[in-house]
Amino acid sequence: MTQTRYSRSRSSDTEKENTGGGGGAAMRVIVPLQGVVQGRGGLVLGSIIPCALFYFLQFYLKRHRNDLDDQNNSNSPGQNSTTGSASSGKLAELPALTRNLSRGLPSPRSQRGPVSVSGRVSGIVKGADSPYYVGLRRVKEDPYDELSNPNGVIQLGLAENKLSLDLVKHWLAENAEQVILRNGKELSISRIATYQPFDGLMEFKVAVAGFMSQVTVKAVSFDPSQVVLTAGATPAIEILSFCLADVGNAFLVPTPCYPGYDRDVKWRTGVEIMHVPCRSADDFNLSIAALDRAFNQAKKRGLKVRGIIISNPSNPVGNLLSRDTLYSLLDFAREKNIHIVSNEILAGSTHGNEEFVSIAEIMDLDDIDRKRVHLVYGLSKDLSLPGFRVGVIYSHNEEVLAAAKKLTRFSSISSPTQCLLISMLSDAKFVQTFITINRERLQRTYALFVAGLKKLGIECIKSSGGFYCWADMSRLIRSYSEKGELELWDKLLNIAKVNVTPGSCCHCIEPGWFRFCFATLTEKDIPIVIDRIQKVSETCKLN
Amino acid sequence: MAIEIEQPRVGLSKVAVSKTHGEDSPYFAGWKAYDENPYHETSNQSGVIQMGLAENQVSFDLLEKYLEEHSEASSWGKGAPGFRENALFQDYHGLKSFRQAMANFMEQIRGGRAKFDPDRIVLTAGATAANELLTFILADPGDALLIPTPYYPGFDRDLRWRTGVNIVPIHCDSSNNFQITPEAMEAAYQSAESMNLKVRGILITNPSNPLGATIQRSALEQILDFAVNKNIHLVSDEIYSGSTFSSSEFISIAEILETRGYKDAERVHIVYSLSKDLGLPGFRVGTIYSYNDQVVTTARRMSSFTLISSQTQHLLACMLSNKEFSENYIKTNRERLSKRYDMIIKGLKKAGIECLKGNAGLFCWMNLSPLLEKPTRESELALWKVILNEVKLNISPGSSCHCSEPGWFRVCFANMSEQTLEIALERIHKFMEQRKRN
Numbered sequence: 001m002t003q004t005r006y007s008r009s010r011s012s013d014t015e016k017e018n019t020g021g022g023g024g025a026a027m028r029v030i031v032p033l034q035g036v037v038q039g040r041g042g043l044v045l046g047s048i049i050p051c052a053l054f055y056f057l058q059f060y061l062k063r064h065r066n067d068l069d070d071q072n073n074s075n076s077p078g079q080n081s082t083t084g085s086a087s088s089g090k091l092a093e094l095p096a097l098t099r100n101l102s103r104g105l106p107s108p109r110s111q112r113g114p115v116s117v118s119g120r121v122s123g124i125v126k127g128a129d130s131p132y133y134v135g136l137r138r139v140k141e142d143p144y145d146e147l148s149n150p151n152g153v154i155q156l157g158l159a160e161n162k163l164s165l166d167l168v169k170h171w172l173a174e175n176a177e178q179v180i181l182r183n184g185k186e187l188s189i190s191r192i193a194t195y196q197p198f199d200g201l202m203e204f205k206v207a208v209a210g211f212m213s214q215v216t217v218k219a220v221s222f223d224p225s226q227v228v229l230t231a232g233a234t235p236a237i238e239i240l241s242f243c244l245a246d247v248g249n250a251f252l253v254p255t256p257c258y259p260g261y262d263r264d265v266k267w268r269t270g271v272e273i274m275h276v277p278c279r280s281a282d283d284f285n286l287s288i289a290a291l292d293r294a295f296n297q298a299k300k301r302g303l304k305v306r307g308i309i310i311s312n313p314s315n316p317v318g319n320l321l322s323r324d325t326l327y328s329l330l331d332f333a334r335e336k337n338i339h340i341v342s343n344e345i346l347a348g349s350t351h352g353n354e355e356f357v358s359i360a361e362i363m364d365l366d367d368i369d370r371k372r373v374h375l376v377y378g379l380s381k382d383l384s385l386p387g388f389r390v391g392v393i394y395s396h397n398e399e400v401l402a403a404a405k406k407l408t409r410f411s412s413i414s415s416p417t418q419c420l421l422i423s424m425l426s427d428a429k430f431v432q433t434f435i436t437i438n439r440e441r442l443q444r445t446y447a448l449f450v451a452g453l454k455k456l457g458i459e460c461i462k463s464s465g466g467f468y469c470w471a472d473m474s475r476l477i478r479s480y481s482e483k484g485e486l487e488l489w490d491k492l493l494n495i496a497k498v499n500v501t502p503g504s505c506c507h508c509i510e511p512g513w514f515r516f517c518f519a520t521l522t523e524k525d526i527p528i529v530i531d532r533i534q535k536v537s538e539t540c541k542l543n
Numbered sequence: 544m545a546i547e548i549e550q551p552r553v554g555l556s557k558v559a560v561s562k563t564h565g566e567d568s569p570y571f572a573g574w575k576a577y578d579e580n581p582y583h584e585t586s587n588q589s590g591v592i593q594m595g596l597a598e599n600q601v602s603f604d605l606l607e608k609y610l611e612e613h614s615e616a617s618s619w620g621k622g623a624p625g626f627r628e629n630a631l632f633q634d635y636h637g638l639k640s641f642r643q644a645m646a647n648f649m650e651q652i653r654g655g656r657a658k659f660d661p662d663r664i665v666l667t668a669g670a671t672a673a674n675e676l677l678t679f680i681l682a683d684p685g686d687a688l689l690i691p692t693p694y695y696p697g698f699d700r701d702l703r704w705r706t707g708v709n710i711v712p713i714h715c716d717s718s719n720n721f722q723i724t725p726e727a728m729e730a731a732y733q734s735a736e737s738m739n740l741k742v743r744g745i746l747i748t749n750p751s752n753p754l755g756a757t758i759q760r761s762a763l764e765q766i767l768d769f770a771v772n773k774n775i776h777l778v779s780d781e782i783y784s785g786s787t788f789s790s791s792e793f794i795s796i797a798e799i800l801e802t803r804g805y806k807d808a809e810r811v812h813i814v815y816s817l818s819k820d821l822g823l824p825g826f827r828v829g830t831i832y833s834y835n836d837q838v839v840t841t842a843r844r845m846s847s848f849t850l851i852s853s854q855t856q857h858l859l860a861c862m863l864s865n866k867e868f869s870e871n872y873i874k875t876n877r878e879r880l881s882k883r884y885d886m887i888i889k890g891l892k893k894a895g896i897e898c899l900k901g902n903a904g905l906f907c908w909m910n911l912s913p914l915l916e917k918p919t920r921e922s923e924l925a926l927w928k929v930i931l932n933e934v935k936l937n938i939s940p941g942s943s944c945h946c947s948e949p950g951w952f953r954v955c956f957a958n959m960s961e962q963t964l965e966i967a968l969e970r971i972h973k974f975m976e977q978r979k980r981n
Contacts (some may be wrong), residue, residue: 190604193603194824235848268679380633387631388853407705409672413852417547441736
């Protein structure tokens with residue numbers, strides 16, 4: 001991040017503060033002016049102040065013409081280039097340079113080489129080389145299969161839960177055809193074919209709200225009218241980023257975190273992430289002190305913080321946020337007047353003995369604070385249906401809901417899928433059975449996997465939810481650094497043929513931690529995986 | 544006495560509060576009027592008839608017949624084999640079988656005159672998402688896209704809202720049937736330059752919405768030449784390509800590229816969807832077909848925000864790869880749309896109303912300028928209000944499509960039964976008679 005970008009954001013931030021708290025400043029200018037007009041004031045002040053006002057006005061108009069255009073809904077642009085480059089600058093290398101270059105070029109007839117794409121593209125191209133994606137590609141090229149490819153790469157880097165798909169499959173085999181098209185009556189496609197509300201069928205919202213309630217063990221009752229449905233949790237996070245923050249603003253995100261946030265929160269929105277590092281000494285639990293430090297750091301850098309994004313259960317560690325922590329978080333958010341986004345996509349995948357407390361429980365308490373808390377959910381993890389693309393934004397903030405609803409036109413859920421799932425989720429017996437059995441299987445597989453790693457001398461943080469073991473492999477890395485960590489990751493991928501996620505992808509500040517997703521494994525697979533890891537860990541120990 | 548303490552309201556972003564969503568325009572106000580008082584054949588005969596929504600309901604029976612006979616499409620068959628892979632499938636490449644089926648379908652629509660490579664197809668949840676995605680990829684905030692008027696009202700929202708990109712209109716008028724001319728394109732380009740906007744591309748809809756007419760070959764050649772000369776992108780939204788009334792009149796930009804040996808193709812991108820041709824807007828199926836590798840790769844990654852349900856991909860892959868079904872569907876759909884079009888044109892003519900000569904789409908472009916008090920936007924809107932509130936027909940005023948000539952209206956005819964269309968025509972006839980008497 002260069003100094004240029006920050007000074008841009010800082011000045012626009014200052015602008016906002018000036019206009020916001022303009023009352024006092026204005027008085028200091030107007031009183032002497034009045035004096036001048038009434039013949040009482042001094043000549044110097046009388047000439048300087050109007051001049052200053054004039055320049056200030058020009059500057060203010062230049063900065064804010066973008067806002068006026070938006071509100072006037074017109075096609076005229078004004079001085080958009082400033083704001084424009086500030087946002088694209090965060091993603092591209094040299095945006096300003098490119099723009100001048102193309103303007104300076106001569107007549108239309110000259111061939112200028114390939115037509116250029118936006119500043120966003122180079123950001124994308126860089127991102128795809130991270131270990132996270134490299135690993136996924138390797139698995140795709142050479143996927144492990146018990147019979148046909150026993151030497152293939154085993155996938156432990158994708159948070160999928162295959163443990164309970166058979167239950168869903170069974171339900172579908174019995175019910176699917178009936179449900180999608182017939183719904184008990186004549187086959188009729190018109191019901192699902194035509195334009196539907198972009199934020200989801202009301203029936204589906206009711207079914208999803210009911211499911212969310214069952215997942216939180218009926219501790220919370222979710223109101224379907226506060227539900228906005230999206231094509232997966234990925235757009236849900238992005239939509240909230242668009243709604244809660246402006247270009248150049250920031251969210252506080254505790255780390256280690258889900259690698260996808262970089263894309264979901266930042267990519268197209270121009271919003272920044274300010275990491276809040278958590279440490280192994282605290283079992284990677286979130287501390288308000290760290291949150292406060294990060295908030296102040298952001299301020300120093302000229303980044304206006306608009307909210308905090310927490311994951312509960314957390315990815316990759318698997319921590320649950322305690323009731324006390326949630327209250328403290330709310331206090332903090334209230335004090336700074338910012339939003340809280342709670343990503344609870346793994347709420348149904350808890351497998352420990354700790355009680356899961358959804359932030360929705362806290363939301364019920366205080367009318368005013370309700371407006372600052374927003375929940376993200378989805379069926380990709382808890383119901384093992386990532387392919388069906390079902391995400392949820394749940395909020396009591398009517399403005400956020402209104403804006404989010406409009407944005408769902410870009411990320412709507414396919415109607416036949418909604419119909420199918422309405423039936424499935426309304427089958428309370430099935431849902432209850434599924435949640436219970438799924439939890440048992442997660443617990444069992446987790447225990448087996450953790451025990452297996454322990455035998456190799458690899459310890460994990462105690463996790464109460466999710467599909468991951470957050471393992472400390474720092475003793476096995478050659479140099480206590482990101483470089484050392486990536487070397488080990490490489491060995492694991494190419495020698496042990498196991499795809500795991502290195503902590504650096506999750507922005508963990510302590511090197512040597514790795515995320516193992518165990519929910520893609522059957523019990524039979526576990527010894528094979530442990531065995532392969534052992535081969536690498538042995539060679540590492542020798543060094 | 545309670546003391547009111549002002550609580551600081553936690554703020555939202557500019558995107559959230561901006562009006563660029565465009566829903567305050569008559570285009571959407573008309574829909575609201577319909578929602579509040581929808582016409583129904585038996586239970587609400589005096590309700591508002593919806594003619595402002597371009598939906599195709601004329602060929603549902605063909606789809607239903609297919610699904611009735613092929614249960615494996617909607618339920619993975621007996622015992623649901625393949626379900627597991629499908630449920631877990633969230634690869635943004637999309638199901639290969641589905642992409643192949645889409646490529647074939649697009650080729651069939653163009654009578655085999657263009658070839659499509661399934662690996663250049665990027666899937667999105669609807670054409671709305673496809674257009675927005677391309678805008679994010681081809682332009683930066685503050686840049687501009689040139690779009691010929693009149694255009695689909697949704698573009699103001701879809702292309703500008705979150706992207707921060709501007710639309711500069713290419714003005715077309717009735718003097719030459721609203722065709723796009725090199726002069727008009729150049730004028731728009733200059734206009735953008737004078738506003739200090741960097742033009743990144745030109746976006747055409749072919750067949751056109753709202754005109755209901757295909758773009759002629761010569762115009763397509765000129766548009767492509769223009770894009771090459773200015774070194775900008777060309778996006779061709781061909782969402783109505785399967786809704787032409789005859790198979791030979793639609794010429795895709797893909798065909799132009801083929802005749803040029805794909806020279807300059809890397810600036811061309813085609814948007815398609817099943818919402819109009821197949822009448823399945825609820826399924827949310829859109830595609831971007833790009834001849835530019837970098838755009839394909841980036842669009843694919845960006846499609847993470849707008850993936851199509853794997854269940855839907857599976858269903859449609861089965862359906863569209865059934866050659867017998869797709870060929871019959873395309874042919875029958877064309878015939879029915881053509882018949883509807885003839886019906887409405889005749890009915891309007893009887894009422895003394897002329898339309899632009901159309902050959903595609905789910906609507907006609909009706910000329911009511913003789914009825915305007917004054918040739919102004921205000922008069923047009925006044926007339927529109929009368930038609931909506933008194934005649935109880937929701938049609939779309941040309942001003943919401945940015946038409947520079949007042950008095951034109953878009954009238955959709957494929958989203959209702961023939962009986963309802965008859966009733967709509969009767970209402971128009973009565974309205975015109977009343978007008979003549981006054």
